[in-house]
Amino acid sequence: MKTPEEYRAALSKMKPNIVKDKVVRDPCKDKELDKGINVVAVSYEYAHDQKMKEFMTAKSPLTGKTIHRYNHIPRSKEDLEKRYEMINTLAQETFCAQRCVGSDALYALFMGTYLVDQDKVLNTNYHRHFLEYLKYVQENDIAPAGAITDAKGDRSVSPAEQPERDSYVHVVRKTDKGVYVSGVKSPITTGAYAEEICVLPGRQFAAHEKDFAIAFAIPADAEGITRFVLSPEIKALEGEFSACHGKKYLNKEAMIVFEDVFVPWGRVFLCGEYQYAGRYADFFATVHRFSYCACKPAVFNLLSGAAALISEYNGTEGKYLFSDSKGKLFDIMKNADMIQGMGQAAIKFAKETESGAVLPDPKYANLGKFISGEQFPKAISILQDMAGNLPVSLPHENLLKDKEYGPKVKKVFARKEGIPPEDHYRLNELIRTIAASDEGGLLQFGTRHGGGTIEVEKATIYTQNLKKLQECKKMAKRQAGIE
Numbered sequence: 001m002k003t004p005e006e007y008r009a010a011l012s013k014m015k016p017n018i019v020k021d022k023v024v025r026d027p028c029k030d031k032e033l034d035k036g037i038n039v040v041a042v043s044y045e046y047a048h049d050q051k052m053k054e055f056m057t058a059k060s061p062l063t064g065k066t067i068h069r070y071n072h073i074p075r076s077k078e079d080l081e082k083r084y085e086m087i088n089t090l091a092q093e094t095f096c097a098q099r100c101v102g103s104d105a106l107y108a109l110f111m112g113t114y115l116v117d118q119d120k121v122l123n124t125n126y127h128r129h130f131l132e133y134l135k136y137v138q139e140n141d142i143a144p145a146g147a148i149t150d151a152k153g154d155r156s157v158s159p160a161e162q163p164e165r166d167s168y169v170h171v172v173r174k175t176d177k178g179v180y181v182s183g184v185k186s187p188i189t190t191g192a193y194a195e196e197i198c199v200l201p202g203r204q205f206a207a208h209e210k211d212f213a214i215a216f217a218i219p220a221d222a223e224g225i226t227r228f229v230l231s232p233e234i235k236a237l238e239g240e241f242s243a244c245h246g247k248k249y250l251n252k253e254a255m256i257v258f259e260d261v262f263v264p265w266g267r268v269f270l271c272g273e274y275q276y277a278g279r280y281a282d283f284f285a286t287v288h289r290f291s292y293c294a295c296k297p298a299v300f301n302l303l304s305g306a307a308a309l310i311s312e313y314n315g316t317e318g319k320y321l322f323s324d325s326k327g328k329l330f331d332i333m334k335n336a337d338m339i340q341g342m343g344q345a346a347i348k349f350a351k352e353t354e355s356g357a358v359l360p361d362p363k364y365a366n367l368g369k370f371i372s373g374e375q376f377p378k379a380i381s382i383l384q385d386m387a388g389n390l391p392v393s394l395p396h397e398n399l400l401k402d403k404e405y406g407p408k409v410k411k412v413f414a415r416k417e418g419i420p421p422e423d424h425y426r427l428n429e430l431i432r433t434i435a436a437s438d439e440g441g442l443l444q445f446g447t448r449h450g451g452g453t454i455e456v457e458k459a460t461i462y463t464q465n466l467k468k469l470q471e472c473k474k475m476a477k478r479q480a481g482i483e
């Protein structure tokens with residue numbers, strides 16, 4: 001398995017196709033990308049930690065070797081438990097573990113390629129190719145990016161009718177050696193610091209749209225790919241009192257533009273079998289929303305901790321007018337437990353697929369993601385309420401040490417006795433980062449949209465409940481005495 005240093009060295013060696021305002025020669029030397037790289041590096045680091053080996057690594061059924069759990073396809077409920085623990089542990093450190101998207105893409109491709117190959121009419125051989133690729137990923141401990149979301153263009157217009165054909169990644173032409181693809185996938189987490197990109201369709205397509213039904217894996221620096229670093233407003237924080245998310249870690253997404261990119265047949269995992277594109281997207285959505293069930297409890301716990309501390313530091317614990325800090329705290333805390341409960345239910349009701357992979361229960365995985373997307377803005381709002389103005393009214397941190405100005409600015413921190421001004425500063429700076437910074441805003445968007453919109457989650461949950469609804473109606477009729 002790779003060490004964090006080996007991961008960095010591999011990135012530094014890649015051909016420069018990353019563009020910020022100009023070309024980035026080495027992402028490890030870019031201040032902001034380096035913070036994103038730090039996040040993925042933690043996943044490499046933890047896999048070498050003896051205390052975490054049990055859930056950070058797995059034995060590959062393909063090679064018999066010990067591999068990173070992110071590159072292991074779950075085959076049992078026990079595997080799902082360990083995957084859950086890995087993601088949750090990483091999120092406790094990095095907020096968003098980032099490596100899940102690519103790992104979930106591998107997981108979905110494993111099930112998708114197996115499924116399409118069972119179709120005797122189509123006579124495809126994608127699963128064998130995919131297993132070869134998976135072996136390569138495992139042996140080289142690669143953390144691929146997962147590129148599912150197309151640019152999509154005008155949402156009211158179907159893919160084939162888009163004025164810009166590149167709104168969806170599609171096949172341009174085929175040769176006996178492979179396919180050429182063009183199009184845009186964006187925004188892609190780790191896109192600027194991944195060695196490989198796994199591309200999957202993000203939706204179902206009709207027969208006349210079969211050129212959009214394409215899945216493949218490609219080195220991220222392949223000819224014809226440009227990776228644009230997004231959210232330039234998000235800068236690395238450098239203050240002594242800056243929160244670890246911002247100072248050490250950042251979320252960085254990339255827009256990936258494919259222009260006539262050659263993909264050899266061995267790395268093509270769907271090409272024109274439009275009937276199965278939706279299944280690939282569904283597999284990804286389910287496993288990725290399960291990942292949310294694992295990371296988001298850590299995020300809500302962080303919010304709860306910050307909320308509890310700020311009440312302590314400001315002397316706002318207990319009852320006040322119509323409210324009680326306990327009630328506010330409860331409204332944040334409950335979410336971690338509810339989402340964790342959904343994750344556990346998704347494991348309990350997980351089903352083995354014919355491919356040998358186990359699929360978390362879609363309804364509970366979607367419910368966990370749905371709760372996190374719906375509740376995160378509310379939890380942020382409660383935290384803002386509990387914190388008062390200080391997170392957005394901090395004086396410059398250098399002044400705290402200044403002989404002349406230090407005593408003056410420290411007056412604003414003279415709150416609960418015994419709490420040093422520096423600790424007040426740090427806690428309020430953490431809350432500012434989460435609730436009032438550019439990076440915090442991105443994380444809020446990520447919690448809402450990452451892995452799909454709330455509407456598609458609702459639709460999935462509703463569809464999963466349709467059978468039960470008939471039983472519900474029968475029960476209501478019985479109780480009402482309707483024949």
Ligand SMILES: Cc1cc2nc3c(=O)[nH]c(=O)nc-3n(C[C@H](O)[C@H](O)[C@H](O)COP(=O)(O)OP(=O)(O)OC[C@H]3O[C@@H](n4cnc5c(N)ncnc54)[C@H](O)[C@@H]3O)c2cc1C
Pocket residue numbers: 101146147148149150152155156186187188189190253442443445446447449450451452453455456
């Ligand atoms: C921080 C972050 C990280 C991400 N990382 C990744 C990644 O690594 N890989 C990846 O593939 N994707 C990634 N995504 C993309 C994410 O999956 C998408 O944002 C999500 O699927 C929603 O798609 P969209 O943003 O295009 O929103 P849209 O689909 O445009 O939805 C926006 C709104 O419009 C509504 N809407 C959609 N279509 C219609 C319609 N036809 N008519 C009326 N209303 C409509 C929706 O209900 C929603 O309210 C990331 C997103 C974020 C924010």
